[in-house]
Amino acid sequence: TIALRLDQVERHYVQGESRLTILDRADMRIDAGEMVALVAPSGAGKSTLLHIAGLLEKPDAGDVVINGASCGALDDSGRTDMRRNTIGFVYQFHHLLPEFSALENVMLPQMIRGLTHKVAAERARELLDYMRLGPRVRHRPSELSGGEQQRVAIARAVANNPYVLLADEPTGNLDPTTSSYVFDAMTALVRQSGVAALIATHNHDLARRMDRAVTLRDGKIVDHIVA
Ligand code: ADP
Ligand code: ADP
Numbered sequence: 001t002i003a004l005r006l007d008q009v010e011r012h013y014v015q016g017e018s019r020l021t022i023l024d025r026a027d028m029r030i031d032a033g034e035m036v037a038l039v040a041p042s043g044a045g046k047s048t049l050l051h052i053a054g055l056l057e058k059p060d061a062g063d064v065v066i067n068g069a070s071c072g073a074l075d076d077s078g079r080t081d082m083r084r085n086t087i088g089f090v091y092q093f094h095h096l097l098p099e100f101s102a103l104e105n106v107m108l109p110q111m112i113r114g115l116t117h118k119v120a121a122e123r124a125r126e127l128l129d130y131m132r133l134g135p136r137v138r139h140r141p142s143e144l145s146g147g148e149q150q151r152v153a154i155a156r157a158v159a160n161n162p163y164v165l166l167a168d169e170p171t172g173n174l175d176p177t178t179s180s181y182v183f184d185a186m187t188a189l190v191r192q193s194g195v196a197a198l199i200a201t202h203n204h205d206l207a208r209r210m211d212r213a214v215t216l217r218d219g220k221i222v223d224h225i226v227a
Contacts, residue, residue, distance in 0.1 A: 002029050002030070002031055004064075004065075006221070008062040022219065028053075030164075030198060034197070035187065035190055035199065035210040036210060038198055039213050044216045046216070053166055055074075055080075066087070066164060069082070085160065088158050090157045095153065101139060104124075107120040123159060125137060128152070130192070131152070131154065133148060146173060147182050154185065164198070165196065167198070170186065172201070180205075197210075204226050204227065
């Protein structure tokens with residue numbers, strides 16, 4: 001199954017007199033359970049691509065298709081619903097809510113979606129156990145290490161069983177050993193859940209451990225061999 005598809009996506013920015021083309025009829029396909037590294041220098045358009053794929057930003061033309069559902073014709077509220085129900089995000093900084101425990105942070109997106117407290121708590125506990133955070137579920141973010149915080153953020157991102165997981169430098173703030181450990185935990189979760197993951201990273205070691213890598217070239221999303 002193709003979980004995430006970009007069809008002929010265009011995006012350009014107008015900067016004063018000039019027009020900057022980031023995406024020029026770009027195509028991309030990511031299968032369920034596949035992990036794809038997005039490797040490109042700063043300014044190449046990684047954030048733009050992740051925002052468009054995540055339905056946070058509308059392309060100037062073209063379509064984003066999530067698990068077969070075209071998003072091009074959705075209005076703002078339709079896009080928000082689609083995003084909440086089908087996409088998970090992980091950022092370089094965890095963005096956990098400081099006043100809530102790890103468990104509550106993972107419960108929250110489920111409760112926003114209308115699940116009961118009981119169901120959300122069970123799912124959150126299961127995910128945090130899977131991320132080896134069982135003994136930490138009552139801790140607040142400030143009481144967790146950087147690697148633990150990121151593992152909570154990853155658990156939260158998949159709490160609603162998204163089809164697509166988008167990550168922007170998810171281990172960019174961690175030391176190499178922690179980074180590798182968090183990446184392995186994320187990989188296990190991707191394989192187990194069958195989510196399609198697109199992960200922007202400057203870390204070539206991690207990029208090589210994914211199924212394949214892509215980069216942005218002349219507005220296209222092209223296969224990339226990580227040196
Ligand atoms: P990356 O995440 O790879 O660093 P971005 O997607 O943030 O790249 O940006 C790609 C290019 O588009 C950069 O040159 C940036 O300056 C430009 N850009 C990004 N957002 C805007 C905007 N809202 N208006 C004008 N230019 C923008
Ligand atoms: P919520 O369902 O919590 O109200 P939204 O529907 O606004 O959140 O957004 C869904 C996801 O997208 C959340 O994980 C949120 O952190 C992320 N998000 C929302 N707006 C932006 C933005 N402008 N840039 C990056 N991420 C965003």
